[in-house]
Amino acid sequence: MKIIATPKVIPVHIISGFLGAGKTTLLKHLLSQKPDGEVWAVLMNEFGQIGVDQALLPQDQGYAVKELLGGCLCCSSQMPMQIALSRLLSENKPDRLFIEPTGLGHPAQLLEQLTEPHWQSHLNMRALVTVVDASRLHDHEWSKQHLYADQLKAAHIVALSHVDCMSDEDQHALEALKLEYQPYQQLWLDAPFGQLSLAQLDVGYQYGTRKMQPLLQRVKQQPELAQQVIKQLPYHYVETTQEYSVAGWKLPKSWHFNFMDLLDLLCEQQDWLRIKGIFSTDAGWKSFNFNPAQFNYQSVEEGIDNRIEMIYRTSTEVRDWLAFETALMQCRIVETE
Known part of the structure; x- marks a missing residue:
């Protein structure tokens, strides 16, 4: 795709967050800080075909607001987003x-698109912001959804809205959440009524190292696959920050696993900080949330895929992830004709 040249590299802020978290309220407050003489642009995404949020934003001179309706600009249909952004x-x-992606979007995928080489001479990506409704942290059915967790994990800055309405239960849940996401080294900011200064969010995006590959067993059989970066299931990935690393696997929803074998395998692991996963098993869908103090697992609703992540401190120790993956695949129930 041809990108029309722009005379400067433009700072870009992604303001993500789950449905009703307060993204647009925060965005309105940020837009109010526009210096005279500058032109600021907003690209909004509504999952449905009728846009509402655009009418809530300033339409004065110096602002350009464009909505992309239908579907999610974070996901597979990237061309409409590329065209809309290039025109804007x-x-x-x-x-x-x-x-501002839809509340049903995956901001990490959008960030991945916008940091591709052909955009880097045009866009200066700033820290990805995820808005979280702090008054709903006590609602575990809300906060434990996979999409909610994916948005939070993608954040470099977490903006806490509705902090004035937090209960004691919300406060306890917030402390637990900060502890759980400590490996991702995020900045947590209170944003009552969406009030944050642009200076607090105008932080450069730190390009992390995340390598997504085919399953390690396939790489062993075909070493040339180690150079491939893929996005289709199944795949293995490793993501590294300064102090922590995350090894993960995402596997097709249609795969099923033996629950007891899987539980034994996870309990046997050593030297980790957290293990989180969800699997379709012969005992139903099960989620696993292990920390060194306790091993929790429970029945859950059907997931969008099978997945597991293991968080550990980055060190010089080389971990044998192939051995773990091999053992994980041995827990899979393969139906024979």
């Missing part, structure tokens, strides 16, 4: 750009 940049030549 070429027609309005903004000094700063804000992108």
Whole structure:
């Protein structure tokens, strides 16, 4: 795709968050900080076909607001987003750009798109912001959804809305959440009524090292696959920050596992900080949430895929993830004709 050249590299802020978290309220407050003489642009994404949020944003001179309706700009249909963004940049030549994906979106996928080489000479990605409704942290059915967790894990900055309405239960849940996500080294900020200064969010995006590959067993059989970066299930990935690493596997929803074998395998692991996973098993869908103090597992609703992540401290020790993956695959129930 041809990208129309722009005269400068534009700071870009992704403002993500689950449904009703307060993304648009925060965005309105940020837009109110626009210096005179600058043009700021907003690209919004509504999952449905009728846009509402655009009407809530300033339509004065110096702002350019464009909505992308239908579907999610984070996911597979990338071309409409690429076209809309290219037009927005070429027609309005903004000094700063804000992108608000739908509350049903996966911001990590959007960030991955916008940090591809062909965008890097045009866009200066800033820290990804995820807005969290702090008054709903006590609602475990809300906060334990996979999409909610994916959005939170993608964040570099977590903006806490509705902090004035937090209960004691919410406060306890917040402390537990910060502890759980400590390996991702995020900045947590209170944002009452969406009030945060742009300076607090205008932090450069730190390019992490995340390598997604085919399953390690396939790489062993075909070493040339080690150079491939894939996005289709099944795959294995390793993500590294300064102090922590995360090894993960995402596997097709249609795969089923023996629950007792899987539980034994996870209990046998050593030198980890947290193990989280969800699997379709012969005992139903089960989630696992292990920390060194306790091993928790429970029945859950059907997931979108089978997945597991193991968080550990980064060290010089080489971990034998092939051996773990091999043992994991041995827990799979393979139906024979």
